[in-house]
Amino acid sequence: MATNMYHEKQALQVSNRSEDRLLSLVRILLLVGGVEPNPGPVEAGQLEIAALGRPFNLGMLYDARSEKTIPGVTLWDNETLKANVEKKEHKKVKVEIFENDTISGKTTALNLQANLKLSFLSGLVDIGGSGEYLKDYCDTTTTERITLQYNSTSHWESLGMDHLSTDKLQHLGVLEHKSATHIVTAIEYGADAFFLFDRKMSNKTDGTKFEGSLKSEIKGLKVMLGGSAAGKSKEKITDKSESIHCKYYGDFSLSNYPTNIKEARAAIQEIHKHLQSESVPKKVYLYPLSLLTDKAMKLVAQISASLLQRTEKQLQSLIDTRLIVSGILKVPELQHFGALKKEFMDYRAQVETSELLFQEKLRAILPNIRGGSMQESELTKVLETWSASMFRSDKMEEAVHGFKNELNYLAKKLHRIWQKVDEEVGEELKIEFSKPDEIDDNTVPILALEFNIADFRGSLIKECEESLIFLKSLNDPPEKREIKQVHSWYNDSEQKILAMQNMDIFLSFVASARKGQSIATKEGLQPARFVCVPDKSKGERGKAKSPISIVEYNRRNGTEINLPSYLSPPTVTNLTSNSAELEVELPSEGLEHILSVLILAKVNEHEYEIIKAQEHDNRNETKMVVKCPSVIVHP
Structure with a gap:
């Protein structure tokens, strides 16, 4: 019957302001009663937002333009509010397992509405409790993540319909400050908990099998969370379980926060003890103040769906790039290449700066667009500006792909050196790893294989720095800015061939020396040292001829030489x-x-x-x- 009444009301041609208010008030009561009508225009009805760990109370004022609560200011005194609160039990529990660690996946898990999602992405919303889960991302190229979510609701609280009538407003003057657009009229209470299980992937691990294995390790936890009482799991802690790291974000206060599966089971048992006693605001319903009085501010517009998607995609790309580069920086082989590592670190810092700058621009314009003092085209301008920089999605993917390929190539060369020694000469020969300024023995011939990566770096860092200057100003029209193509020695076939030839020749000399590490000089046979220098500084002896070159050292001064290949038997x-x-x-x-x-x-x-x-x-x-x-x- 209530539903029919709602549709009949919607069909009316409402012309005066009192009927507008009545329609919106009926909608509030229907929502609290469990019927959720389709949302109309912004001014026609209330907003529905996730609390995200923020403190909300009935009668609290809210600014939907900036997503800020206004504590300590209400339209009624506390006694009047308490006397007009209606409560209704609304118990519901849902337990889910999912793998999506993207912005979209996380915001869906917490039921974020589109515009609140944009506010969170821009940094307008200060979150807490289970909402902290939104901030935790992992590098999915190196880490497998499974998330276990516990979602519960306990009850509703709402203000009575009569209480909202205009003639009963006690402190209408507070609206003259124009600081609020809505008032909290209903709150859904409950508690959420997120358990994040991470395990590093090895290079030999098949992703699908790994994911299934990780799921099987925590399948018992889902049963435990969904049960009415905390039973003891029969699952055994395996060696694989010990390699799984756990993180917890939730609305339940725990005595100890879990770091592994064993501790997660103990945490679940503790959660069951708090189910009846702990609940926080989860979903909040906001009524437009403009429907109560002409003195109140209006929420004029919300951001369109297409711009929301573009904004989310841009920020997701920045986050993904930052996480992937952070993962690359932990690769053991990279530690031998200081110049390359520095470039990766510089690039990550530039991406972080771009991410913070992007959020700063959003925070500056979103409240104004929603309040009507700016057009939506200002957000379009910001997005187009980032698309005309080195921080657009495809350019960052290109940079990360280049980093991975270059490091893999160099890592294989290092492993080839180690393997050559192990397989062909064993302990009879030693290839030392050193820096040019550490080579101080001039009593014997020293033949070095140098990785001159610093001399062959592209212009990526320089181009990104110019893009950051451009993004900070936003003065240049995006369509006039040209994004330069960044070249890398790794993509130069001639340079790669020359590097490979020098590697082969050096290793042939290493293999020919064998026992005694002897090498022929113009004085005759002498013992020799073979050195690998993976991190020659840029500019030493001028630019090298090849990314990997052979150098003969004399009194610490190296001379790059075109070493002859090993002679065939006479x-x-x-x-x-x-x-x-x-x-x-x-x-x-x-x-x-x-x-x-x-x-x-x-x-x-x-x-x-x-x-x-x-x-x-x-x-x-x-x-x-x-x-x-x-x-x-x-x-």
Whole structure:
């Protein structure tokens, strides 16, 4: 019957202000009674918002333009308010498990309305309790997250219909300050709890299987949360369970906050003890003050759905980029590349600055758009400005993709060095990791493989810095700004080929040295040191020729050289009983660094000796093993 009355009222052509008020008041009572009519225009009815841990009381004033509560100011005294409160039991419990860790997924879990979501994203809303869950994001490329949500309602409280009539307003003068647009007329009470379970993904883990495994680890917790009493779970704590980290956000006060599955079970048992005693405002119904008096401010407009979606997408991209780069910074191999790590850190800081700047712009314009002093086009301008910067979604995805690929490439090179030593020479040879200024031994030849990443960085950081200056000013028309293409050595096929060649040549020399780490110099055979320098500073000795180059050190001063590839075994062209003619094929690269070719020969198990050209040996028909190393300049 109430529903029919509501629809009949909506069908009327309401012309005077008193009938407008009556229609809105009927709508309030229907909502409290469990019937939820479709929302009309902003001025025609009330707003329905999530409390998000904020303190709300019946009769409290609220500014829907800035999402701010106005405590201590009401239209009635406390005695009148208390005498006109209506209560109704409304018990409901829902327990869910979900994997969506995006803005959309989180705001849906907390039932945020579209415009309140935008207010939260801009930082207008100060949240608490279970609402803190909205702030916790993880890097889903490296971490698997499953969220367990407990959602409960206990009762409703609302102001009586007669109490809202205009002639009973006791403090109408407070509305002259124009600080409020709505009044709290009904509150839904209850309590929420979120348990976030995270586990790091290994490179070998299949994402689908991992997710299923993580779900199975916490399936017993859902049953425990949904039960009327806290039963003991029969699930055992496994090795996999121990690797799962837990975080809690909720409206229940716990003696200890859980950090793992075992502690989460104890927390659930404690929650069941508080179900009857703890409840907080969850959903709040707001009545427009403009329908009570002409003195009140109006909420003129709300942001359109299309702009809401664009704004959410932009902020989600900024958050995702920041989290992914934070994950990359923890990769062990990156710690060897200081210059690269610094660029990643600088980029993350720039993304964070862009995110804060974006929120600042939103906070400045949203209340004005809602109050009618600004047009919605101002928000469009902000979005277009970010789209004309290095912080638009596709440009950030491109940067992150480049970071990952470059680091993976360099990490493989490091692993190749380690693997070469382990597989081919074992403990007989050591490749040291060092910095250029730490190479201080000049008594032996030092051959270094240097990663000159700092010399080949693109202009990403510079372009982002220019974008930040542009975003702070908002003076330049977005359509006139050109986004430059940022080039990287990693995408240059010629540079990658040259880097690979130098790596191969260096490792061939490492493998040829073998026992004793000997290398031929113009003074003869000498012990040698092989060094890997993964973090050469930018500008040392000028820009390098290749992202990965070979350097010969002399008194701490390194000289980049085009090292000759390892010579093939000599070919015997003419053999007699007491002589042999050998032919050596010279390498195609690095000839300028070959002073001469030494012939090393050994008899049986003796050590190699240098045999000079045309040297005579009286040992007829002696079997000898011969090899030819290149000679490297080492003064």
